[in-house]
Amino acid sequence: MSIEILMPALSPTMEEGTLARWLVREGDVVKAGQVIAEIETDKATMEFEAVDEGKVGRILVPEGTAGVKVNSPIAVLLDEGEDASSVAAQPSSAPPAAAQPSAAPPAVAQPAASGGEVPFPLGSKAAPAAAAAPAPASGWPHADLPEGAATKTMTVREALREAMAEEMRRDPTVFLMGEEVGEYQGAYKISQGLLDEFGPGRVIDTPITEHGFAGIAVGASWGGLRPILEFMTFNFAMQAMDHIVNSAAKTLYMSGGQMGSPIVFRGPNGAAARVAAQHSQDYAAWYAHVPGLKVCMPFSAADAKGLLKTAIRDPNPVVFLENEILYGRSFEVPADPDFTIPFGKASIWRAGTDVTLVSFGIGMTHAIAAADELAREGISAEIVNLRTLRPIDYDTVIASVMKTNRCVTVEEGFPVGAIGNHIAAVIMQRAFDHLDAPVLNCTGKDVPMPYAANLEKLALTTTAEIVSAVRQVTYR
Amino acid sequence: MARKPASAAAGTKAAALPNVSRDDLLKYYRDMLLIRRFEEKAGQLYGMGLIGGFCHLYIGQEAVVVGLEAAAEPGDKRITSYRDHGHMLACGMDPRGVMAELTGRIGGYSKGKGGSMHMFSKERHFYGGHGIVGAQVPLGAGLAFADRYLGNGRVTFTYFGDGAANQGQVYETYNMAELWDLPVVFVIENNQYAMGTSVKRSTKSVTLYGRGLAYGIPGEQVDGMDVLAVKAAGERAVAHCRAGKGPYILEVMTYRYRGHSMSDPAKYRTREEVEKMRSERDAIDHVRDLLLTGGHASEEDLKAIDREIKDIVNDAAEFARQSPEPPLEELWTDVYA
Numbered sequence A: 001m002s003i004e005i006l007m008p009a010l011s012p013t014m015e016e017g018t019l020a021r022w023l024v025r026e027g028d029v030v031k032a033g034q035v036i037a038e039i040e041t042d043k044a045t046m047e048f049e050a051v052d053e054g055k056v057g058r059i060l061v062p063e064g065t066a067g068v069k070v071n072s073p074i075a076v077l078l079d080e081g082e083d084a085s086s087v088a089a090q091p092s093s094a095p096p097a098a099a100q101p102s103a104a105p106p107a108v109a110q111p112a113a114s115g116g117e118v119p120f121p122l123g124s125k126a127a128p129a130a131a132a133a134p135a136p137a138s139g140w141p142h143a144d145l146p147e148g149a150a151t152k153t154m155t156v157r158e159a160l161r162e163a164m165a166e167e168m169r170r171d172p173t174v175f176l177m178g179e180e181v182g183e184y185q186g187a188y189k190i191s192q193g194l195l196d197e198f199g200p201g202r203v204i205d206t207p208i209t210e211h212g213f214a215g216i217a218v219g220a221s222w223g224g225l226r227p228i229l230e231f232m233t234f235n236f237a238m239q240a241m242d243h244i245v246n247s248a249a250k251t252l253y254m255s256g257g258q259m260g261s262p263i264v265f266r267g268p269n270g271a272a273a274r275v276a277a278q279h280s281q282d283y284a285a286w287y288a289h290v291p292g293l294k295v296c297m298p299f300s301a302a303d304a305k306g307l308l309k310t311a312i313r314d315p316n317p318v319v320f321l322e323n324e325i326l327y328g329r330s331f332e333v334p335a336d337p338d339f340t341i342p343f344g345k346a347s348i349w350r351a352g353t354d355v356t357l358v359s360f361g362i363g364m365t366h367a368i369a370a371a372d373e374l375a376r377e378g379i380s381a382e383i384v385n386l387r388t389l390r391p392i393d394y395d396t397v398i399a400s401v402m403k404t405n406r407c408v409t410v411e412e413g414f415p416v417g418a419i420g421n422h423i424a425a426v427i428m429q430r431a432f433d434h435l436d437a438p439v440l441n442c443t444g445k446d447v448p449m450p451y452a453a454n455l456e457k458l459a460l461t462t463t464a465e466i467v468s469a470v471r472q473v474t475y476r
Numbered sequence B: 001m002a003r004k005p006a007s008a009a010a011g012t013k014a015a016a017l018p019n020v021s022r023d024d025l026l027k028y029y030r031d032m033l034l035i036r037r038f039e040e041k042a043g044q045l046y047g048m049g050l051i052g053g054f055c056h057l058y059i060g061q062e063a064v065v066v067g068l069e070a071a072a073e074p075g076d077k078r079i080t081s082y083r084d085h086g087h088m089l090a091c092g093m094d095p096r097g098v099m100a101e102l103t104g105r106i107g108g109y110s111k112g113k114g115g116s117m118h119m120f121s122k123e124r125h126f127y128g129g130h131g132i133v134g135a136q137v138p139l140g141a142g143l144a145f146a147d148r149y150l151g152n153g154r155v156t157f158t159y160f161g162d163g164a165a166n167q168g169q170v171y172e173t174y175n176m177a178e179l180w181d182l183p184v185v186f187v188i189e190n191n192q193y194a195m196g197t198s199v200k201r202s203t204k205s206v207t208l209y210g211r212g213l214a215y216g217i218p219g220e221q222v223d224g225m226d227v228l229a230v231k232a233a234g235e236r237a238v239a240h241c242r243a244g245k246g247p248y249i250l251e252v253m254t255y256r257y258r259g260h261s262m263s264d265p266a267k268y269r270t271r272e273e274v275e276k277m278r279s280e281r282d283a284i285d286h287v288r289d290l291l292l293t294g295g296h297a298s299e300e301d302l303k304a305i306d307r308e309i310k311d312i313v314n315d316a317a318e319f320a321r322q323s324p325e326p327p328l329e330e331l332w333t334d335v336y337a
Helices: A084-089 A158-168 A194-198 A210-222 A236-249 A284-288 A302-313 A363-376 A394-404 A419-434 A453-461 A463-473 B022-047 B062-069 B085-090 B097-103 B136-150 B168-179 B208-215 B227-242 B273-281 B281-291 B297-320 B330-333
Strands: A003-006 A014-023 A034-038 A044-049 A054-059 A066-067 A073-078 A149-154 A174-178 A203-205 A226-229 A264-268 A294-296 A319-320 A330-333 A347-350 A354-361 A381-385 A388-390 A409-410 A440-442 B078-079 B156-161 B184-190 B219-223 B249-251
Touching: A066 B208, A149 A302, A149 B273, A158 A174, A158 A302, A158 A330, A174 A210, A194 A203, A194 A302, A210 A226, A210 A236, A210 A347, A210 B136, A236 A264, A236 B136, A264 A302, A264 B022, A284 A294, A284 A319, A284 A388, A284 A419, A294 A302, A302 A330, A347 A363, A347 B208, A354 A363, A354 A394, A354 A463, A363 A381, A363 A409, A363 A463, A363 B062, A381 A394, A394 A409, A394 A419, A394 B281, A409 B156, A419 A440, A419 B273, B022 B062, B022 B085, B022 B097, B022 B227, B022 B281, B022 B297, B062 B085, B062 B184, B062 B227, B062 B281, B078 B136, B085 B097, B097 B297, B136 B156, B136 B168, B136 B184, B168 B184, B168 B208, B184 B208, B184 B227, B208 B249, B219 B227, B227 B249, B227 B281, B281 B297
Parallel strands: A174 A203, A174 A226, A226 A264, A264 A319, A294 A319, A354 A381, A354 A409, A409 A440, B078 B156, B156 B184, B184 B249, B219 B249
Antiparallel strands: A003 A073, A014 A034, A014 A066, A034 A044, A054 A073, A149 A330, A294 A388, A347 A381
């Protein structure tokens, strides 16, 4: 019986990759442990070893193919006595995904209402953007930009990298510091290529010592520099919490305005996939609690680029909460190198009339999926993408709620003391008479993140819960 | 008290003043006396309820900061813990502004919003005043990181106590400071008590400067009751840093006469121990003896300095009482730049 070699998952969040190179040919005999291919993920190029022995009967996916789904067959090993012709006739258990651009579902790819933003194409970086993205609607890509401004398709990862590179070119006091940002090219490849361009004096690898290097970076910000401090994930920033809060956020106040801390703390935040409780926490509400900090939580690549450039230029400490799952997603981004997004300005991602969904960061993916499903039921949801959590754009939220009279908030963080709790309180204070239903909060569950796949899915906010909450507040 | 025999006071009472001029010695006397009288006044104002919260006095440790300031050049930086009044006065900050901050008035260095533990002066390159034990150590290394990045030849004095020396972030910082050759002098002010816990009750590794050797950082123990010994050690440390050789550790053996803070009942040491230090090892008396026995100053000269210092401190106290409380709008300012 022949053995199918399947496309491997090489990281917790990998869904597909590029089969960069085959190191064996049809007819070669391979041993277990032999490197047979090189596979490129969005984070790295990895060697792929054979698990079984045998003769390579057929190569199903040619080298250079992008967008190969995890677990799809890429080659067939023959048992003794089998020959390639028997394999050729055998239908594969799944078609090679290679040639198929993963087009965005039609419901998601609908053009935005006037003045809104086009929903992100769910397709991968490799998917042809032209095929997946809808025709630009009026006002696209950003209400702040003149009509018809040029855009380019890029991933959140590329947008973050471009924002840093542009700001480092603009200002020699800007530098990047963190674990694996330099020679490794970034644990999540956000800093890929920056070491080559800016050198080891400005792209600085640190030992694994968050408490210490956070303090050093804050001190450097007092000494005339503008550090960008990358935490490999914000889970590890808890070790540095004292310097983020006590040293960075409070010093301007404690010094009577003499000494500020122009520093950006950035990195992935929240749940990735299957990394369990200690590596899967959303810190949005924690940092949003602290006066003296500014807090960003971008969703799209345009958010990521525009907000990160604003963060680097800001004279205050900024906590910039990214998301590993969003890194590889593509969006349209204004091509103008001076494009920035001001803090405290939400965007209306999609206009609607029946309910306001308030979300930010990865929560937006659930909000958008729920809005699509609700649209099929005839419920029109307006989606407010907060983008910054300190300051929060209350006015945009209140204006939307005054129009729709109903609100559901969506986030992945814990439910007690959530951002949604706060939004609900502000709506109650400022728009009580406009509400036709209580504000409901969709959040992560009040448990540490479990490892098991089914439990993990349940622990996060789900689209079904948002749809159900909207039905409740619209009395459907 | 652990001490290097070579720096015992007995040998230094000579007419000749090695490596120091009469004027410099008078300046050290004056600077140390200013700190002592200022702190005594602060203690008095605290007792009158004019200073609130925590107030950590530097009395007894004056030679440490005065000796190290003598080794500093203009533009060098300093950062320390919450026992910070002495450091501010020694680097030339205005006693009025310091005292008014202690009383929480608008005339204080932080407009009354920082208090005793949180004062800063960018003009004098004083970066605080930090209330979290040990936090100033990586922050100080960060200042040195900026200086190295900018290539400006400056050195940062990062002060911390024997208590902070057991904080993990100190060793994270040692590692990176040596790795990156940061121009930082780590000054361990070993006053022998972390609040009420003596060094030997908190560690078996009582030679604190030696801990840097694990990271490749040279260091030495210094007699912190001898301002000239401190200055000489400071000059060695600064030369090392300025030569691009990375950090240097000075463990300065000193003693605080007062409690950890104003509310310290001091049950952890005997009255006799404190009295013995005051009478036998006092840093100000030591310089006074050098000046008088060497014939470099008369009793009258020193009395004139005493009067001058008393006037400065009284003026600062008066300013700190008269300066208004911050206007209520100040609650909302300086949160963001």
